[in-house]
Ligand SMILES: NC(=O)c1ccc[n+]([C@@H]2O[C@H](COP(=O)([O-])OP(=O)(O)OC[C@H]3O[C@@H](n4cnc5c(N)ncnc54)[C@H](O)[C@@H]3O)[C@@H](O)[C@H]2O)c1
């Protein structure tokens with residue numbers, strides 16, 4: 322297993338005195354002030370104002386970056402104070418708005434405050450607030466971000482992709498808006514998800530924000546409420562289906578590949594049938610992965626291995642854990658597939674052993690081979706009723722938990738509260754000394770249970786993880802640790818590692834290496850306290866490790882072709898520590914560069 326070299330968490334990097342290299346700009350005057358990439362607001366030095374035709378367009382005083390940073394944080398704190406006691410939704414959207422306005426105006430300052438305060442700002446630009454933003458997107462819309470390809474653009478994509486201003490794009494996050502978090506079909510409004518994921522790419526992986534592209538494939542929506550909403554900004558038609566749908570995605574993928582052959586495309590929040598279908602269709606043709614299937618599986622596997630360690634048991638005991646997965650969608654099935662593969666490997670290739678320990682439940686209850694219209698993707702995990710003593714097809718969550726006494730109850734159902742008091746109380750009878758409850762659905766309202774509910778009903782000795790953040794729970798004489806089991810711990814490293822290895826494709830082994838790296842990140846002491854994942858404060862360190870593990874796997878799998886000046890030979894000769902340093906050294910960091918005008 323990949324050994325992790327841990328570095329101290331990098332909180333706020335002090336404002337450095339080294340002058341960053343120059344940045345060429347092809348604009349002058351107000352065009353610069355209106356371009357969030359170049360704009361420094363009041364921070365333009367006088368000499369730069371002269372060079373770029375900015376004299377007189379700004380108030381005369383030059384404000385330092387540090388001072389601008391403090392001013393923003395002061396306004397943020399005032400907003401917090403002034404909205405105290407108001408409805409949560411109002412407060413969250415107000416916080417999102419102030420961050421979004423900065424994003425639209427001054428990207429360097431925006432990304433610096435985001436990186437330095439990631440723990441505080443992730444819940445605003447990512448889950449859960451991003452869900453609220455998507456629900457209200459048409460009303461919130463002010464300025465576009467990213468690209469929109471719609472059913473009406475068929476035949477035009479090869480040329481319209483050139484409307485994007487950047488000649489170099491490394492990372493694309495693509496959605497069709499059909500399954501936004503647990504909120505369902507939000508049509509074009511789902512663009513908030515690629516934007517939030519790419520913000521995490523910049524913050525966690527140091528992908529250069531000039532080389533990212535959020536994309537919405539608007540193929541219609543089946544959401545009646547949106548179709549009737551006069552403000553709705555998407556195409557007003559039911560979703561395309563079948564070959565018509567696939568022809569749009571095909572055309573988009575060809576267009577991307579044609580303009581940026583090395584760009585990595587992350588598929589995000591596609592409904593299950595298209596999530597699996599597109600992964601199968603494109604994974605060997607393009608450099609792509611599906612975050613909900615693969616990223617989630619890796620994060621969940623790391624957590625599942627952590628729960629074994631938290632019981633003070635060797636990893637090989639994973640084979641003995643009984644795991645109930647609630648939710649048989651792209652995420653739940655992805656988790657099961659990866660967990661079964663892990664068990665298979667540990668037990669020397671016997672898939673039968675693996676399947677006996679996993680139980681799958683969907684909206685119709687326990688999934689067995691007797692299920693009518695059993696989804697082909699769920700077939701490998703359907704139980705044979707003959708192997709079930711006392712449980713039958715369609716058994717409810719409570720029936721399964723009472724009978725199976727699982728070590729782990731893991732929810733990816735998208736349904737808030739399905740782990741109710743009765744279910745959680747039944748987990749007290751778990752065969753584990755530290756029963757684990759993973760309420761992984763997003764956003765917060767869709768979590769299968771809250772942290773407080775889990776600790777108060779299932780007992781204080783549990784291990785708890787959720788997809789969206791909850792505060793730790795005060796248990797009187799100890800702390801009930803809340804882990805955030807979210808694919809944000811893996812997708813940035815999968816993307817960055819793939820980019821820096823120059824791999825043409827993303828293989829299962831590369832994802833597995835990422836998951837194992839995350840699993841080994843925590844110390845025994847932490848895991849025994851119930852801390853399964855690192856704090857989001859050190860997400861850049863985690864991503865450097867994960868990225869290096871992905872590069873290692875890409876080299877071993879003969880997928881790596883090198884990146885920039887670093888060829889395959891150099892990559893192959895790097896030690897693990899060197900690889901981590903290579904990844905770390907390639908992370909972009911927001912600092913004002915001197916601007917040089919070029920015609
Ligand atoms: N924490 C993470 O990193 C992470 C990653 C991916 C997805 N998710 C979350 O997981 C959820 C599901 O995502 P998905 O892509 O698998 O969705 P999906 O729509 O493909 O699948 C949902 C599944 O839940 C089942 N279900 C619905 N109601 C149920 C009920 N009452 N009891 C039991 N099962 C029920 C459905 O039958 C279906 O199998 C979403 O909320 C999403 O936000 C979290």
Ligand SMILES: O=C(O)C[C@H](O)C(=O)O
Nearest residue numbers: 448502590613763807808
């Ligand atoms: O977006 C997230 O927070 C995680 C995941 O990709 C999801 O779909 O819920």
Ligand SMILES: [Mg+2]
Nearest residue numbers: 589590612613
């Ligand atoms: Mg997702």
